[in-house]
Amino acid sequence: MIDLLNTTSVVDGRRTDELTDDAGQAWARAHGGAGLTEEVATLRRVRDAVQEVIHGAADPQDVAADVEKVAVHPVWREGSLGWEVQAPAEQVLASRALLAWAVVHERSPGRLRPCANPECCRFLLDRSNANTARWCSMALCGNRVKARRHYRRTRADEQ
Secondary structure (H helix, E strand, O other), rough: HHHHOOOOOEEEEEEEEEEHHHHHHHHHHHOOOOOHHHHHHHHHHHHHHHHHHHHHOOHHHHHHHHHOOEEEEEEEEOOOOEEEEEEHHHHHHHHHHHHHHHHHHOOOOOOEOOOOOOOOOEEOOOOOOOOOOOOOOOOHHHHHHHHHHHHHHHHHHOO
């Protein structure tokens, strides 16, 4: 799920979308999909809807239409129980992402959130014990924000 949410990022101050054209089809294939044009369009729509819900700008009910098309059935594989998502071909990958989001939302409420860097469009899944993680990546966003804050503080002290 986090991989899907993080297919939008900011590069050189501009928001980019990894789910466009051939790159989107390649992304879908790399994540177990077929890479169909309709599949990528569904992934974009579901991603955007879930991002809005996580930001608090939309209601979880907004993804109900996609959830209602999903069926999960038990399957025995190699002597163990597994689960198989059954949905229209163009919706299987997005359905898996929605199910993963539902599990995270239920088992770890508040742990999936946007990066605290206001210039970032990425998300993080906080696995810390204290639930205090703020950055999608300390190397990318955490250091940048902290460096800016330090720079502002030292400049204010000099004046």
